[in-house]
Amino acid sequence: MGESTDEGAEARIERLRAWFEGPLGESLQAIEGHRLREVLPALPGTFAVQCGWLGRRDLLESSPTAVHLLVDPEPAAQGPQWVAGRAEALPFDSKSVQVVVLPHSLDISETPHQLLREAHRVLVPEGHIVILGFNAISLWRLPCLVRRRAHRAPWCGDWIGVRRLRDWLSLLDCELTHGAMLYYRPPLARQGWMDRLFFMERMGDRWWPLGGAVYMLVAKKRVAGVTPIRPTLRRSRVRAVSQPAGARYG
Numbered sequence: 001m002g003e004s005t006d007e008g009a010e011a012r013i014e015r016l017r018a019w020f021e022g023p024l025g026e027s028l029q030a031i032e033g034h035r036l037r038e039v040l041p042a043l044p045g046t047f048a049v050q051c052g053w054l055g056r057r058d059l060l061e062s063s064p065t066a067v068h069l070l071v072d073p074e075p076a077a078q079g080p081q082w083v084a085g086r087a088e089a090l091p092f093d094s095k096s097v098q099v100v101v102l103p104h105s106l107d108i109s110e111t112p113h114q115l116l117r118e119a120h121r122v123l124v125p126e127g128h129i130v131i132l133g134f135n136a137i138s139l140w141r142l143p144c145l146v147r148r149r150a151h152r153a154p155w156c157g158d159w160i161g162v163r164r165l166r167d168w169l170s171l172l173d174c175e176l177t178h179g180a181m182l183y184y185r186p187p188l189a190r191q192g193w194m195d196r197l198f199f200m201e202r203m204g205d206r207w208w209p210l211g212g213a214v215y216m217l218v219a220k221k222r223v224a225g226v227t228p229i230r231p232t233l234r235r236s237r238v239r240a241v242s243q244p245a246g247a248r249y250g
Contacts, residue, residue, distance in 0.1 A: 009110050012156045013054075016108060019153035020055035024187060028214065029055040031183050032103070032132055035216055037062040039178060043128045043218075045098020050080055051087035051119065052105045059103055090118045097122045101130045106165070107157035113168065120172045125223035129174065132216050136161040140187050140213040162215050174219040181212025 019025045040048075040063040048065040052072050058079040060068040068080035071090060075082040085091040087105050100119040106112040119129050134140065136159040166176065 013108055015153040015156055016054050025055060028183050029057050033057050033059060035182055039218060043099045047097045048099040049097050050101045054104055059101060063099060065098060088114045088118055090122050092122045094121050095124050098124055098127045103132045106160050107133050116168055123221045125221060127221050129219045132214060134159045135212055135215050138211050138213050169219045173222045175222050176219050178218035180216045182216060183213040184211060
């Protein structure tokens, strides 16, 4: 990977982070966080790892695992303990983590296949991968047809279709255990319009079940008879990131 490619990827991540701090991004991540609070409590274990961060929310807050870790080159302002590293080369031993959460990590990765293989590698047998990604066949994809919009967040990533992702997971011998579409409102930046269209969230699953802006997939690693081991950091030390007093996660 050349230097210019790295710089392009970094710029794309920064645009997405700025977008997730805006009204539409915050609204979307609130819906994502709500759905994760429905899913993560059913995935027990000792270690949960979040690969990369975009918004301000602690997406692992509802995980029942004893240890929450965030892997990224940069620490987040708040949330899990930070481990300096990249999702494409996770600094953990194989078969050592119970839950891996990928919050749009595949959308912005230069090597999504490698990222998914790494998530699979560090998972214990029967461990789970939780994937959030932009839906390539939703109405949110339409702005990509306009060249000047295709380079703006969140359309600047490489959105991976659900069918293609299911094929990748199948090749890794992962079994899908849960799937859902999230956020059926159009990508409007004004808070007033987003509030008026909230009724679409209640109607989406019934009337246009494949039209959500984001999908969430949960897959289980189908490997039997191996004893899990403690996740040892290969290259990085775990550093706790202090959370500001009064921080709230909705």
